[in-house]
Structures are given as C-alpha cells and as structure tokens.
Amino acid sequence: MYEEADTEYDLGGQDAVRSAIKIDCSGLVIMSYKYALVDTKYQLLESDMTAAYMYDHCTHTSKEQARKGDLIFMGEISSSAITHIALFEKSENGNIYFIDSTLKDTDGDGVDDINGVTRRFYSETDKRLKSYGIMRLKY
Numbered sequence: 001m002y003e004e005a006d007t008e009y010d011l012g013g014q015d016a017v018r019s020a021i022k023i024d025c026s027g028l029v030i031m032s033y034k035y036a037l038v039d040t041k042y043q044l045l046e047s048d049m050t051a052a053y054m055y056d057h058c059t060h061t062s063k064e065q066a067r068k069g070d071l072i073f074m075g076e077i078s079s080s081a082i083t084h085i086a087l088f089e090k091s092e093n094g095n096i097y098f099i100d101s102t103l104k105d106t107d108g109d110g111v112d113d114i115n116g117v118t119r120r121f122y123s124e125t126d127k128r129l130k131s132y133g134i135m136r137l138k139y
Contacts, residue, residue: 051085058133
C-alpha cells in the first residue's frame with residue numbers, strides 16, 4: 001500500500017536533504033522545491049509555509065490537470081480545512097499516488113505504522129483529497 005523512506009516525521013521539521021531527515025509534510029514540499037530551484041532564478045514565495053498557506057497562495061488546478069510534482073491538499077474527511085500537503089506523482093487505475101511525510105496509525109492499534117516520508121495512494125474519490133495546485137514562485 002505504501003513505501004517508506006528512511007526518514008522520521010517531525011512537526012515543523014525541514015532538515016536539509018543531505019542530512020538525516022526529520023521532516024513534516026510542508027517541510028518536505030518546501031525542501032523539494034528549494035532543491036529543484038537550485039541554479040535557477042526562481043525562489044519560493046516564503047521560506048517556511050504551512051499546508052494552509054500554500055493552499056491560499058497557489059494556482060489551483062483540477063485533478064485531471066495535476067502533473068508530477070504539483071501539490072495535493074488534504075484534510076480530515078469531516079472537515080474542509082487543509083491540514084496536510086503532498087506531492088502529486090500520478091493518477092492511475094482510479095488511485096492518486098503521492099509522496100508525503102506523516103506520522104500515522106493506519107490500523108488503529110495505537111502504534112504508528114507510518115513515520116516519515118512515504119509514497120502511497122488514495123482512491124481518487126477519497127474525501128481526504130481536498131484540492132490540487134501548482135506552487136507559485138518568485139522571479
């Protein structure tokens with residue numbers, strides 16, 4: 001169902017890519033974009049952003065327009081609030097594949113089964129998937 005990298009989830013974490021990584025969902029997105037923008041004239045709007053901030057300051061797209069590296073905004077099923085962000089990988093066979101960092105008990109046994117960066121998927125109809133977007137950059 002998911003593949004886990006050698007990382008740990010850390011709320012507010014933004015460890016550099018080449019160090020032992022402890023990172024949260026927005027930190028993963030920020031560091032991925034910072035790394036991708038090296039040697040370009042582009043930069044992020046802010047150096048530290050929450051998932052909700054990125055939602056408010058991105059260019060929104062549809063699921064059908066989403067491309068690899070775009071943003072996926074997520075939240076609890078019972079709420080419209082944006083509380084999580086991931087990097088879109090692909091849409092295939094009715095599933096949305098993404099890369100994120102989280103700390104999660106997936107089977108309800110009180111033990112966290114996911115701790116850090118993972119590649120996983122949700123059904124494209126999953127109510128936790130709230131919106132898709134493209135990161136805005138400064139030139």
